[in-house]
Amino acid sequence: MSDRTPPSTRRLLVSGCDVLRVPPEGECDVLRAQDIVVTDGVIEEIRPTGAAAAVHAAEVIHGRGLLAVPGLVNAHTHSPMVLMRGAAEDVTVEGWFNDRVWPMESNLTAADVRLGARLACAEMIRSGVTAFADHYFFPEQIAEAVAETGLRADIAPTYFSSRGQEALEETVRFAETWHGGAGGRVTVSLGPHAPYTVDDGDLRILADHARRLGLRVHIHAAEHLEQTQSSLERRGITPIRVLHETGVLDAGALIAHGCGIVEQDLPLLAEYAGTTAVAYCPKVYLKHALSPLTPVRELLGAGLTVAVGTDGAAGHNTLDVWEALRLVALTQKQAVCDATWMTVSDTLRLAVRGGARALGLQQDIGALEPGMRADIVLTDLSGLHCRPLHDPRAALVYSARASDVRTVVVDGRVLMRDGRLLTVDVPALLDEADARVARILDTSHGRAVQHYDP
Amino acid sequence: MSDRTPPSTRRLLVSGCDVLRVPPEGECDVLRAQDIVVTDGVIEEIRPTGAAAAVHAAEVIHGRGLLAVPGLVNAHTHSPMVLMRGAAEDVTVEGWFNDRVWPMESNLTAADVRLGARLACAEMIRSGVTAFADHYFFPEQIAEAVAETGLRADIAPTYFSSRGQEALEETVRFAETWHGGAGGRVTVSLGPHAPYTVDDGDLRILADHARRLGLRVHIHAAEHLEQTQSSLERRGITPIRVLHETGVLDAGALIAHGCGIVEQDLPLLAEYAGTTAVAYCPKVYLKHALSPLTPVRELLGAGLTVAVGTDGAAGHNTLDVWEALRLVALTQKQAVCDATWMTVSDTLRLAVRGGARALGLQQDIGALEPGMRADIVLTDLSGLHCRPLHDPRAALVYSARASDVRTVVVDGRVLMRDGRLLTVDVPALLDEADARVARILDTSHGRAVQHYDP
Numbered sequence: 001m002s003d004r005t006p007p008s009t010r011r012l013l014v015s016g017c018d019v020l021r022v023p024p025e026g027e028c029d030v031l032r033a034q035d036i037v038v039t040d041g042v043i044e045e046i047r048p049t050g051a052a053a054a055v056h057a058a059e060v061i062h063g064r065g066l067l068a069v070p071g072l073v074n075a076h077t078h079s080p081m082v083l084m085r086g087a088a089e090d091v092t093v094e095g096w097f098n099d100r101v102w103p104m105e106s107n108l109t110a111a112d113v114r115l116g117a118r119l120a121c122a123e124m125i126r127s128g129v130t131a132f133a134d135h136y137f138f139p140e141q142i143a144e145a146v147a148e149t150g151l152r153a154d155i156a157p158t159y160f161s162s163r164g165q166e167a168l169e170e171t172v173r174f175a176e177t178w179h180g181g182a183g184g185r186v187t188v189s190l191g192p193h194a195p196y197t198v199d200d201g202d203l204r205i206l207a208d209h210a211r212r213l214g215l216r217v218h219i220h221a222a223e224h225l226e227q228t229q230s231s232l233e234r235r236g237i238t239p240i241r242v243l244h245e246t247g248v249l250d251a252g253a254l255i256a257h258g259c260g261i262v263e264q265d266l267p268l269l270a271e272y273a274g275t276t277a278v279a280y281c282p283k284v285y286l287k288h289a290l291s292p293l294t295p296v297r298e299l300l301g302a303g304l305t306v307a308v309g310t311d312g313a314a315g316h317n318t319l320d321v322w323e324a325l326r327l328v329a330l331t332q333k334q335a336v337c338d339a340t341w342m343t344v345s346d347t348l349r350l351a352v353r354g355g356a357r358a359l360g361l362q363q364d365i366g367a368l369e370p371g372m373r374a375d376i377v378l379t380d381l382s383g384l385h386c387r388p389l390h391d392p393r394a395a396l397v398y399s400a401r402a403s404d405v406r407t408v409v410v411d412g413r414v415l416m417r418d419g420r421l422l423t424v425d426v427p428a429l430l431d432e433a434d435a436r437v438a439r440i441l442d443t444s445h446g447r448a449v450q451h452y453d454p
Numbered sequence: 455m456s457d458r459t460p461p462s463t464r465r466l467l468v469s470g471c472d473v474l475r476v477p478p479e480g481e482c483d484v485l486r487a488q489d490i491v492v493t494d495g496v497i498e499e500i501r502p503t504g505a506a507a508a509v510h511a512a513e514v515i516h517g518r519g520l521l522a523v524p525g526l527v528n529a530h531t532h533s534p535m536v537l538m539r540g541a542a543e544d545v546t547v548e549g550w551f552n553d554r555v556w557p558m559e560s561n562l563t564a565a566d567v568r569l570g571a572r573l574a575c576a577e578m579i580r581s582g583v584t585a586f587a588d589h590y591f592f593p594e595q596i597a598e599a600v601a602e603t604g605l606r607a608d609i610a611p612t613y614f615s616s617r618g619q620e621a622l623e624e625t626v627r628f629a630e631t632w633h634g635g636a637g638g639r640v641t642v643s644l645g646p647h648a649p650y651t652v653d654d655g656d657l658r659i660l661a662d663h664a665r666r667l668g669l670r671v672h673i674h675a676a677e678h679l680e681q682t683q684s685s686l687e688r689r690g691i692t693p694i695r696v697l698h699e700t701g702v703l704d705a706g707a708l709i710a711h712g713c714g715i716v717e718q719d720l721p722l723l724a725e726y727a728g729t730t731a732v733a734y735c736p737k738v739y740l741k742h743a744l745s746p747l748t749p750v751r752e753l754l755g756a757g758l759t760v761a762v763g764t765d766g767a768a769g770h771n772t773l774d775v776w777e778a779l780r781l782v783a784l785t786q787k788q789a790v791c792d793a794t795w796m797t798v799s800d801t802l803r804l805a806v807r808g809g810a811r812a813l814g815l816q817q818d819i820g821a822l823e824p825g826m827r828a829d830i831v832l833t834d835l836s837g838l839h840c841r842p843l844h845d846p847r848a849a850l851v852y853s854a855r856a857s858d859v860r861t862v863v864v865d866g867r868v869l870m871r872d873g874r875l876l877t878v879d880v881p882a883l884l885d886e887a888d889a890r891v892a893r894i895l896d897t898s899h900g901r902a903v904q905h906y907d908p
Contacts, residue, residue, distance in 0.1 A: 085841070086848035090797040123838040286784035287852075289793040317852035318839045327784075330740035339743040343544040384577040385772045385856065387539070387884055388891045394540035398741075398771035402839065403857035430841055437842045 010058060012038040012412055016049045017063025017378060018392070022070060022352050022367050028345040028393050036068060038374040041412030045370055059414065061407055063378055067392055069348075070368050071130025071152075071375035071410065072321040073355020076218075076256045076279035076309030078136045078158075079145075080108070080116025082123065083433065083440050084314040093224075093288050097452035101314050103443035105137070112440060113138035115432055117145035122424040123319050125151060127402030128377040130410045132319075133254060133279065133309070133359050135191050135218055137449075139174050147182035149423045150415045152375065154254075154359040156191030156218035159206070160450050161199045168202060172209050179215060185411055187360065189218040189254060195242040196227065196454035207247035216252040216275075216360050219243070222260035224290045227454045229260075240265035249276060254358050256309065258294045259285055266295075266302050273303035277358035280306055280350075282327040284315040293335050296328075296342070307358035308351045320402045325351040329397055344393045378407040464512060466492040466866055470503045471517025471832060474846070476524060476806050476821050482799040482847050490522060492828040495866030499824055513868065515861055517832055521846055523802075524822050525584025525606075525829035525864065526775040527809020530672075530710045530733035530763030532590045532612075533599075534562070534570025536577065537887065537894050538768035547678075547742050551906035555768050557897035559591070566894060567592035569886055571599035576878040577773050579605060581856030582831035584864045586773075587708060587733065587763070587813050589645050589672055591903075593628050601636035603877045604869045606829065608708075608813045610645030610672035613660070614904050615653045622656060626663050633669060639865055641814065643672040643708060649696040650681065650908035661701035670706040670729075670814050673697070676714035678744045681908045683714075694719035703730060708812050710763065712748045713739055720749075720756050727757035731812035734760055734804075736781040738769040747789050750782075750796070761812035762805045774856045779805040783851055798847045832861040 014036040022028050037045040037055050081101075088100035108116075113136065124132060131152035134142055139157035146153045155178065157171040171190060179188040190206045192198040198206075210217050222228050222239040231239050240261060243249045249268075252275035261269070261278070269276055280294045296306050308324050310316040316324075325347055332342040356366025364373045379396070381387075383404060386395040408416040415423050468490040476482050491499040491509055535555075542554035562570075567590065578586060585606040588596055593611035600607045609632065611625040625644060633642040644660045646652040652660075652673075664671050676682050676693040685693050694715060697703045703722075706729035715723070715732070723730055734748045750760050762778050764770040770778075779801055786796040810820025818827045833850070835841075837858060840849040862870040869877050 083842065084844075085853065086843070086845040089845065089848045089852075090794050092793050096793075119838065119841070126838055283784065286788045287793065289787045289791050289795075291788055291791060317848065320839060330737065330781075333743045334740045334745055337743050337745060339546050339550075339741065340544050341743075384573065384580055384880065384884075385774060387573070388537065388887045389540070390538075390891065390895065391540040391543065394543045394771065398543075399539065401855050401857055403855055426838065430838075433842045437844065441844065 010040055010412065011056065012059045012061070012374065012409065013055050013057035014061045014063045014068060014376060014378070017066050017068045019046055019368055020067060020069040022349050024353065026345070028348050030067065030392050036368065036376065038412045041374055043368060043370050043372050043374050046368060061378070061414065065382060066378040066380055066406060068368060069377050069379055069396065070352040070366055071377050071408070072128050072351055073307065073359065073366070074124060074129045074132035074310050074319060074321050075254070075277070075307030075355045075358040076281055076311055077132055077134055077319060078312035079120035079132065079134050079142060079319070080113045080136055081312030081314045082120045082319065083112065083116040083437060085317055087441055088314050094452055096288070096315070098448065100443070102448040102450050102452065104440055105449045106447040107440050107442060108137065110138045110141050112436060114141040114145060115429065115436065117142040118149065118424060119429050119433060120319055121145050121149040121151050122421055122426055122429065125149065125408050125415045125421060125424070126405065127320050127322065128379065128405035128408055129319065129321050130375040130377065130408065131355065131359060131361065131365060133218060140178065143178045143181060143186050146186055150410050150413050152185045152365070152410055154187045154189055156189040158191050158193055160193050160197045161202045162450060168205065175213055175215055179213065183411070189216045192217065192219050194220040195231065195239045197450060200242065200246050203242070203246035203248055207251045210251035216254055217248045218254040219248060220256045221258065223257040225260045225292060227260050228262055230454055238262060238265055240268060244268050252276070252360070254279060257281065259290050259292060261295055261299070266298055269299070269304055270302040277305035277307055279309035279358060280328060281309040281311040281316065281324065282331040283324060284311045286331070287315060293331055296332050297336050305354055305357040306350055307354035321351060322400055322402050326397055344397045347397050348393060374409055374412040376409040377405055379404050380406050464494055464866065465510065466513045466515070466828065466863065467509050467511035468515045468517045468522060468830060468832070471520050471522045472846070473500055473822055474521060474523040476803050478807065480799070482802050484521065484846050490822065490830065492866045495828055497822060497824050497826050497828050500822060515832070515868065515871070519836060520832040520834055520860060522822060523831050523833055523850065524806040524820055525831050525862070526582050526805055527761065527813065527820070528578060528583045528586035528764050528773060528775050529708070529731070529761030529809045529812040530735055530765060531586055531588055531773060532766035533574035533586065533588050533596060533773070534567045534590055535766030535768045536574045536773065537566065537570040537891060539771055541895055542768050548906055550742070550769070552902065554897070556902040556904050556906065558894055559903045560901040561894050561896060562591065564592045564595050566890060568595040568599060569883065569890065571596040572603065572878060573883050573887060574773055575599050575603035575605050576875055576880055576883065579603065579862050579869045579875060580859065581774050581776065582833065582859035582862055583773065583775050584829040584831065584862065585809065585813060585815065585819060587672060589710070594632065597632045597635060597640050600640055604864050604867050606639045606819070606864055608641045608643055610643040612645050612647055614647050614651045615656045616904060622659065629667055629669055633667065637865070643670045646671065646673050648674040649685065649693045651904060654696065654700050657696070657700035657702055661705045664705035670708055671702045672708040672710070673702060674710045675712065677711040679714045679746060681714050682716055684908055692716060692719055694722060698722050706730070706814070708733060711735065713744050713746060715749055715753070720752055723753070723758055724756040731759035731761055733763035733812060734782060735763040735765040735770065735778065736785040737778060738765045740785070741769060747785055750786050751790050759808055759811040760804055761808035775805060776854055776856050780851055798851045801851050802847060828863055828866040830863040831859055833858050834860050
């Protein structure tokens, strides 16, 4: 490393932190007392503190006593739904969709979505989420929020066949406009809602567009076993086979949930293992009383990618991936009756490398290594709930909270510094939200964006 | 209310806060903008702010913008095990006991336990836990830690039959010495470890002592289904029937876990419904891959008390009852396949009123009402993860974190004020812990406090 850095280079130094290494396989470990050198948004070098000549950096973050972890990836959410947080509790899945969420969503304007997305970005930055896969209406509003707040996102514009061909074409135009936007921080996937709300013809058209544009398809499928059974009764094939027959799997798919993935789906999914990911969002499955859960062990065994998501905050109540990844470990151990499975290291790997693959960004993010984009989260494990700190990896999975995140860097830019958000005016956003929520929550009109009958 | 307060009276005013009401049945609700007047450790009055003449109070806490909730109760823990947090991950139940925890526990000295209990008290105060039911060795050390930190606890001295009669008599002496100690904040239960580690004769002796002294018995029983099956095979009766036959249920029991409570136990338990409680600690059941879970619906249906616990931090990794109560709702909805069950209000009720009953303190704590001891937790729900705040009750169950706790009052004394612990020197404790842990974690000696073979 030379100090004769060209003057145009933007350099950031994170000094003296410990660094969590998350290898593609095997145990994670922690390197003590490292400097992370970031140049133009890329991790240039990670080296022991004091081991080499000083680096000239425009910006220095003192990381002593903090653990740098790869930015968490929220592999499935509907970010603007933070506006409906806590507004649909203790109801059935059908009631949740038909009486609460889909009627409330019919109230949303583009400005509401912009506001919700900004709030969501702020919440995610604060909790150490540096990238997310979104699926929602008014996607350009979300893209603008991502651009301005500095996060990284893959955005899928939600499409129902009931919205018609013009809406379908709009989603394709959004993709053409925004894929690779915000300096590469925004990517786009196509977003048919689900096989039970999008007909096969539209799925085929969108899969074709995805292949043409080099995009992936982000879709809800086999969300729970009843959906799979319903699909088998109505048309004789599982939702996963629908994705196969319509070309969605061939395009490369991020499948949300998959609690209803059944044994006969596994050989089919295995054919597309390299390009298929399943986002596992356990908090909402428990809350919606779903059983069985996503067959994560079988999916990983078949070579697929599994990643961690929160789903929208109308179900999950937070966008907190710490909470989600802890539940990944807890629910999967119980689901397969094996306390030695879904280890601490495997759980961390799903949350970062799994998430990166789910977004198609495994070349860029998911680990702190030279050549990767600098999405770095500095966590403080000195709190009473983490001490004594025998094993920082276990602390990350089983003790740490979003509030232990101190500093967040995305693409080499500092978005939160020592707990202070630098790209979002939170009080102004909250005032605006409070002024809008009564209208958003009103369901007296009887409208809904869709009827749930999978 | 008069201002001519006797000069000896210690008065605390919590002004302008919202107050969570947790009724014995039905929905919880929130009273806006209240003053809580506390006299000599008792809630004297809760009244709208500004509705009456000013109160002379030695101490005022400004509660505006905060929600006062009844102090959380941790109904089953082993507080000093915070020293082993994160030191037994990804292992079977047998490995957890026989290779990790029971060998490590053989290293513990009285001074270690004192330190661990102080750390645990600090962690619980910080997270809004105001009372806990403990079960451990060196109980007088825990009692001293509770006395000095200002918390409230029911302490059961752990007893194995392998320790012999002198040890049994010691536990009784501890009860005689400490029950009602620390100004009434310390109560004692007798603590036979479990029916598989304490023989029937000792269970009978301890149950007799409990009745004689007016104490309850805190015991692990039917921790999981295999234990119940093993008991049926070895001796033809379930662990719950053992508790009945030895008089433990008759004395009044706090049963830890109970995942292995089976249908035939329910009529038996129902006979003792008024004096029997089960502490449900879901995080450790998931982590230990246990299935089925405690039959909470059946237990509540039979009139028993169910409360929320963390178990020790060697399994739970935190002593965070927010985390535990959230998992109560999530796991119970899934366990009975009913998303409308274990509502937000019911969950909160278990965590406070259930906990109070589990500790035999339902006359004193578990709700913010005139005449109750003043165990008050001020929470700040203004964080991004709770906003917009449509429903503070839902936020408490599904969004809030221990780090949202600002101020904690126990028995009218302020133990944490705006995030600052007033009764614990945390840095000194942590230094001491770091100096002791290598010895505590060493299992090379091959000793153990007991062998697990239920």
